[in-house]
Amino acid sequence: TQLLEQSPQFLSIQEGENLTVYCNSSSVFSSLQWYRQEPGEGPVLLVTVVTGGEVKKLKRLTFQFGDARKDSSLHITAAQPGDTGLYLCAGAQGAQKLVFGQGTRLTINP
Amino acid sequence: DTAVSQTPKYLVTQMGNDKSIKCEQNLGHDTMYWYKQDSKKFLKIMFSYNNKELIINETVPNRFSPKSPDKAHLNLHINSLELGDSAVYFCASSHLHLAGSSYNEQFFGPGTRLTVL
Numbered sequence: 001t002q003l004l005e006q007s008p009q010f011l012s013i014q015e016g017e018n019l020t021v022y023c024n025s026s027s028v029f030s031s032l033q034w035y036r037q038e039p040g041e042g043p044v045l046l047v048t049v050v051t052g053g054e055v056k057k058l059k060r061l062t063f064q065f066g067d068a069r070k071d072s073s074l075h076i077t078a079a080q081p082g083d084t085g086l087y088l089c090a091g092a093q094g095a096q097k098l099v100f101g102q103g104t105r106l107t108i109n110p
Numbered sequence: 111d112t113a114v115s116q117t118p119k120y121l122v123t124q125m126g127n128d129k130s131i132k133c134e135q136n137l138g139h140d141t142m143y144w145y146k147q148d149s150k151k152f153l154k155i156m157f158s159y160n161n162k163e164l165i166i167n168e169t170v171p172n173r174f175s176p177k178s179p180d181k182a183h184l185n186l187h188i189n190s191l192e193l194g195d196s197a198v199y200f201c202a203s204s205h206l207h208l209a210g211s212s213y214n215e216q217f218f219g220p221g222t223r224l225t226v227l
Contacts, residue, residue, distance in 0.1 A: 033215065042114070042200050042218030043153070086151055097166055098216065100153040 003027075004091055006101035014109050015081060021074045021104045023089035029099075030092050032065055032072045037086040037103075079108045113137050114219035116201050122225045123191055130187045131222045133201030141165075141206040142184035143216065144176060147198045159184050160206050191226045198223050 004025045013019055023032070031050045035043035047056050049065035049072060056063045060083075062075040076083055086105050090098040114135045123129050135142060143166075144156045158166035159178040173189045184201060201219040 035218075037151075040220070042202070042220050044218070045215055048215055088153065097155060097158070099155075103151045103153075105151070 004101035006104050010105050012107040019076050023101050024071045028069050033090045035088040081108045081110050084108050114217050116219040116222050120223050124227055127191050128189045132185045134183050135203040139203035139205055140181050141204050143202040144186050145200040193226050196226045
């Protein structure tokens, strides 16, 4: 079973600061997805990265897939309290199965 | 309109009981999944069905039996519930892309919090 390690597991910062969350594995994935989960709800897909080195931006969020397709990062610029939540990375092996990281619980303090 | 719905939202039951969780999706997807999220928020796949056929069956006790009456529904029946079954169970759906494609974007339901006493 492929493992995805996310770091940090917990992050609490002040509004306006920047942050980066990392997702690392020793396995190669055909694609990697980032999800955000709110309390009491299911994960919601933010982005999918497919190509090694790919960078995608979603407003203040920047996602990058590593050149070797084994790792990814999520960078948030000028974090806001609305960014608070559980961020999950998930690696796809083929089209059928996603392997999830253990998540990063992000808290943005006003 | 809810894309992926689960019932019930909360389920509290005694050890040894049998219970079912229902899932329905109206997205027209052909593949549905059951995940278990533990207290540490680790999300792990349990089963996956494509057009009513089982395609993924992780190492899950055989007390757990998924049933897919049609491709829009995937129910999870659990026999002889144990304390360790307490978790949040998520249903999800997606299109199953054919070999050569790397996408597997999944849409999750709101979850069912199961508490076994």
